[in-house]
Amino acid sequence: MNPRRAAWAYLSQAALGPCAPLVELVAAVGPEDAARAVRQADLPEVLRSRTAARRDLDTAERDLAAVERLGGRLLTPDDDDWPAWKLLAFDAMDQRRDRECAPPLALWVLGSRSLTELTERAVAVVGTRAATGYGEHVTTQFVDDLAGEGWTVVSGAAYGVDGAAHRAALAAGAPTVAVLACGVDRAYPAGHARLLREIAREGAVLSEYPPGTAPARHRFLARNRLVAGLSDAVLVVEAGARSGARNTAVWAAGLGRPVLAVPGPVTSASSVGCHRMIRDGEAVLASRAADVSVAAGPIRAGESEGGPARPLDGLSHKAAVVYEAFPASGSVGVRQLSEDSGLPVEAVRGALPVLELEGLVGSDETGWFRRG
């Protein structure tokens, strides 16, 4: 077993969910040293207490075997396919670390397609489990149109709107991504076991929780941030007064992603949440798929908001992330770039020569700097 891979798996199990300080530690010292520090409780107090309960679990081998048996893999920041570029915006939430708005440490993924490619143009379509016939109809209509425009549909595989969104994407022959609040070995909800297999075959089923993890309320909330973070916009089709879809919308807004909501009859309890979000300015009213793609369109992967897209075209996503981490002027060191990009020092070291070759950055005795 690759010891670095095992370290990632160990850390995923020890953290069991979002853990910003651990992501930072790994970025600074790499997964193996981080795993060793966790095991030995050689950590700052906040991390020691956060990992105390699970640091003696070592299920890495079992977990890696479990995901491989399902034809899946553990995806980490080491991999070219790591969708760090989509999670970049999490940096904007540094001040809110207490809300655990961190990128995931790693992702357990079923499906052979590149997650980066799958989510290059992605829209989250979410909503209440108690979808009405109207809600299912509208979900199908929107997804069918979005699929036709080349958008991947990201959702949570729940009953109701989520399930209708995945099914409509599959029916349209478009890829779709399901983000789970439990291990990818668990079919949750049970009635969607077959749907989840189809999603894995055509797109991806993923989770930040290791195999065997049971769904729990706080995991749904943490999962919602990944649904938002992997998407260029979030569409809420139907939401009751207390729908979790609204939580996804809050993450999306925090990440600077457009949030849209579909109105419905004011007589329908399943539209109450959508109407409230529209009325309160938390969501833009969407009456057709074009409203969504127009909102989602301008901000593309690898771009900072409003920034020019051109120089980053053709770069690997990791290189683009490193480039984005450069200050507009002045020199920086590798360590600083690692911190600002959220990528391990090694990854930064690997990306710099590529950026230099492209003429995008240069170096001198003071460090690395952006060109032009």
Added chain:
Amino acid sequence: MNPRRAAWAYLSQAALGPCAPLVELVAAVGPEDAARAVRQADLPEVLRSRTAARRDLDTAERDLAAVERLGGRLLTPDDDDWPAWKLLAFDAMDQRRDRECAPPLALWVLGSRSLTELTERAVAVVGTRAATGYGEHVTTQFVDDLAGEGWTVVSGAAYGVDGAAHRAALAAGAPTVAVLACGVDRAYPAGHARLLREIAREGAVLSEYPPGTAPARHRFLARNRLVAGLSDAVLVVEAGARSGARNTAVWAAGLGRPVLAVPGPVTSASSVGCHRMIRDGEAVLASRAADVSVAAGPIRAGESEGGPARPLDGLSHKAAVVYEAFPASGSVGVRQLSEDSGLPVEAVRGALPVLELEGLVGSDETGWFRRG
């Protein structure tokens, strides 16, 4: 025949619709001198050409007889019941006189109740003639709740949403006001002849056009400004892509009245206009009657926006209008107050002693001034 009354009727027929310069002329010189000037074409060019086609018509006697035969009356700024206070906000649109956003010269009214009292708390409920079952149901629901809170419902007596709004108000035993785009002697639409008789009995049917005037497209647009101007808020229940209800909403926005729209299924053509208004920020989403009354509530008759309500309580509306016309400091003359209030000099002269008695204004050798 009272010559002053005959002059108003003559001017209403000569103008045949909104005519800001004529309203100004009448405010300055009174209706009889204004009528004489129109008859003799002794006018500024803009007014001469505007009245040239109709200045030789003298149907005043016939028109007054016609409205009296129907149990109605001609309501003018001479009357205590003239709803000038609601039209005050038209002053805000002075710059847009070219759009004919003027108060009406006079109103032809069927119904014995005081228009001022009827519209003291009034909400316009308007929408497409092509209302769906959903639209009629929602109209009835909103109006029933608004009627229960003591709101008068103002609308345009058209088929569809307008008719449902009037009917629901009548069914709830609440007053309702229909503003027509033709003479009040015309039942338009014909299928609403009986409904219009009921509205006149319980509330009011009114028009700025004299008896005999036929409906015409531009008159519907001019009528919509009165629907908005008589109301504290405008609710659009259903509107297609090109519904006239949106025109009413534009007037309302220009007059500083809140505009609300009810969402519906995105699959319904009759909600397209509402959704567009909400999406574009022209209307606030309303999902229940309380949304409307909350929006309409804060701005009350006789108050300037945000101004304190107390000192004006108990004043006649005309006195309140004159009081509002006072500058915050400094003295003014009667002529200036007439210009700023839009009321005839005589009306201002009548109101000043009342205001002085209430301790709200005082006078000295420099003119009249506001107290405290």
